[in-house]
Amino acid sequence: MKQVIIIGAGPAGLTAAHELLSRAKDMFAVTILEESAEIGGISRTVRWHGNRMDIGGHRFFSKEDRVNRWWAQRMPPQGAPAYDDKALGRECSLTAGGPDPEKEDRVMLTRRRVSRIYYNRRFFDYPITMKPQTFRNLGLAATAKAGCSYLASCAHKLPETNLENFYINRFGRTLYGMFFEGYTEKLWGRHPRDISADWGSQRVKGLSVSAVLKDMLKKAAGKKQEADETSLIEQFQYPKFGPGQLWEEAAKEIENMGGVIRKNCSVKKVHTEQGRVTSVTVQTESGTEELRGDYFLSSMPLKDLVCGMNDVPSSVAEIAAGLPYRDFVTVGLLVKKLNLKNETKIRTLSGLVPDCWIYIQDTGVRLGRLQIFNNWSPYMVAKPADTVWIGLEYFCTEGDSFWNMTDRQCTDFATQELLRMGILTSASDVLDTHRERVKKAYPAYFDTYAQIDQLTAYLDQFENLFCIGRNGQHRYNNMDHSMMTAFLAADNLLAGKNDKAAIWNVNTEKTYQEEKNESGEGGAI
Template sequence: MKKIVIIGAGPAGLTAAFELLKRDAKEYQVTILEETGVIGGISQTVRHGGNRMDIGGHRFFSKDDRVMQWWQDIMPRQGKPSFDDIKLHREKQLAKDGPDPAETDRVMLVRRRVSRIYYKRKFFDYPVTMKPQTIKNMGAATTIAAGCSYLKASVHKLPEDSLENFYINRFGRKLYSMFFEGYTEKLWGRHPREISADWGSQRVKGLSIRAVLKDMFSKIGPKKKNQKHVETSLIEEFYYPKYGPGQLWETAAEEVRKMGGTIQMHSKVTQIHTDAKGKVLSLTYEKDGKPETIEGDIFLSSMPVKDLVAGMNDVPAEMAKIAAGLPYRDFVTVGLLLDKLNLKNETDIPTLGNIVPDCWIYVQDVGVKLGRIQIFNNWSPYMVQDPEHTVWIGLEYFCAEGDKFWNMSDQECINFAVKELVSMGVISSPSDVKDSHRERIKKAYPAYFDTYAQIDDLIAYLNRFENLFCIGRNGQHRYNNMDHSMATAFEAVDNICAGKTDKKNVWNVNTEKEYHEEKKES
């Protein structure tokens, strides 16, 4: 029996454990070491006062059919209407013999995708569309300026040596300055000219003014039979667990335990012991303040590369320097319970309480630090204790661990967030807030600057350890979505089961040049 040790009980780690045990529970002895007391990593669900928070927002959609099927095997798609579907007389394509959300919790809901940009107190589609309302919101002069700017960018392409040039080439300088420049700087704490274009190629592949116009005209005319791609703006629905993403990963963890796997919580890995022949021998981790050691035959790591390398022995100075310099962006969510939002639902989408229908609202205004607003009612009515009479929102802030914003007390941070919402006109007064909660997440976003330019050298070094597989977002220092993190686990498990030590397929996940939410049609 091979001993498999997995670092991290997030999507990548749990997927790997589940797959190994499902394929051959007699062949593999699987142990997961999780630093925190929470299952799911950044894909956790936080409970507070009868309400639930999704940290960062997690749509369950993938162009990878294997991932989509895996999710539905864990949590079947709804076969009966959800609470808000019934109240609003909403029709959806339900799964035959699927579970009833009113009677069971282990169910995946089908949700409508709505995300918009809130800029200067007006709503714009996200991604930006060229429909009449967009032109009206921008005004004639701005629209003409944006059009001329785009035409200029189409003729005179800039070298794509920065994220700034990546955006300008696709949208023109005017739209870039309105919808990308300020928000990107909020997210990363760096101006887009300082960030590698790799981030753009990972996150906005396929999106441009040309794609927007193509999308718009495809909706006007009949769909062509040979149309092979669906751009991200056409993906109008996604799956979502009844109680948020953490519910799915908590369920997956239960299944891992049922198949014989061990999940040790509050077990922080501090040392990775290697030999000179290119093998990992064991790990040291802290549990209840005491160091413990676990040996293994194969190791899978979803812990941050920075911390992984820092814990390894005999690391060459140059590799240690690259790893130590890898940057991250940390994350704070402030949950607020309100009677109502001071925003009118001017769409034709019905909602409980007639609130705006958005899952996310992207805040482009540079006058506030706030990056995004989540409306949990719209993700799932079951995330909110009283979804008909209250609105439960999450205010997302990007920061750096240890900076002034991160170090605020809970109440200071909540007061700051509430003040920003009032200034934006999203709520009328601080008295609108009925309850609140703050969550802080370290290393939420691997960043694409500083020593990231040398990441390939570090990958080559890590690949020398034949029994070590780096998986997941932080395990690969790549801004993967949840499905990509799972795909790295699938690839690693395939290799382990086949006895392969080459890691190329694991690292190649999410490096293709198609947009990661674009799904090919047959």
């Protein structure tokens, strides 16, 4: 049997292992090496005092049939959405304890997609719409200024040499300044003019004022939304107990098929010889050991992968060492209520605002985005009718002052920001807190990223090495894209091929529009 070493037990690593074992477990012996004590990577679900946290928010929506079938095999979809009085009453009954008797535990719920921008203490739809409420929120003068600015951007396109020009070309300078400039700098720690336009091309393909108008006209004419327009989707699937539920199920299946998942097992060295990876040295709780293999699938950060390899040319090593990342902190707060009134026509449990997440555009606070876990799934909350379980998302750099805060300092900081913004009225409304820190959550598109093609060309020389997943490719992929890289890598192994082009080309097509993270992680806009 061929020995397959998979680095990382996130969506890419688990999908690759499952695919190989389910299709050819007599051909491959599969071992997954996971640095942490958890599986699922950033797609895991964190449990805390009876409540569950989704790290970054994961909408299960994909145009990839192969991904949708794989999800459905693990967790069947709920079917048509139900938002009537009976459905709301069923969600309220959860406070009595125990699972919903009308549904299996392993199921994908159908949820509304509601994401809005909170700017100057007012809600704006995201993507920005042309509804009367938008113009009332902006005011007459700002609306006129934004309209003239957009028309000017249509008449005079800027060279898309950076992310700033990319946004201005699609929204005009005024809307860019309101809804993109400050938030992007908050997220990445860099001004948009210093970030490659490649990021915008990948994360917000096709999204613009003209796309919003086109979508609005389609809806007015009664036309159905096209399958590839994920920027504007109105509903999505979501595991009953959060995204980690899916990956925990996948891990069980992998082990039942004979796969081995080794946690707390960090890859430190990658040994190469004559165009092949021969083995890896790992650090475990009991010491170091060397593991040999025939194939290696890596979803570890490219920076760390190359740093651990022997005989790397200095030019390649410099590119890898300079690849930037943004780290991530989620603060969970269990609160009695939010000081946000539901002024939409969407009925919700306990009158809560309907948003899955809210983008915080206020540059006077550090908070980037706020998740409301009750709206993702009421099963994520121990008492969904009596309490609100929220996740506050912060972007930082490992080792900086925010990252190095104690748990208490960080949760107190988050609480005070919500008080200043008026989202909470009293600190006494906070019933419980928790903090999660995630290293290298977002591969960034500046510094040596411009030379990444040289790095990938070097790695492609190793015929039995396949780079998969978000960090494995240093690409801000969604979860379904990460899975597709794993599917294609498994296809190569099964067919005895070593051409990596198709794997690297996942999520590079220009027609796949996306808001951000319809099925993935993070806090970008």
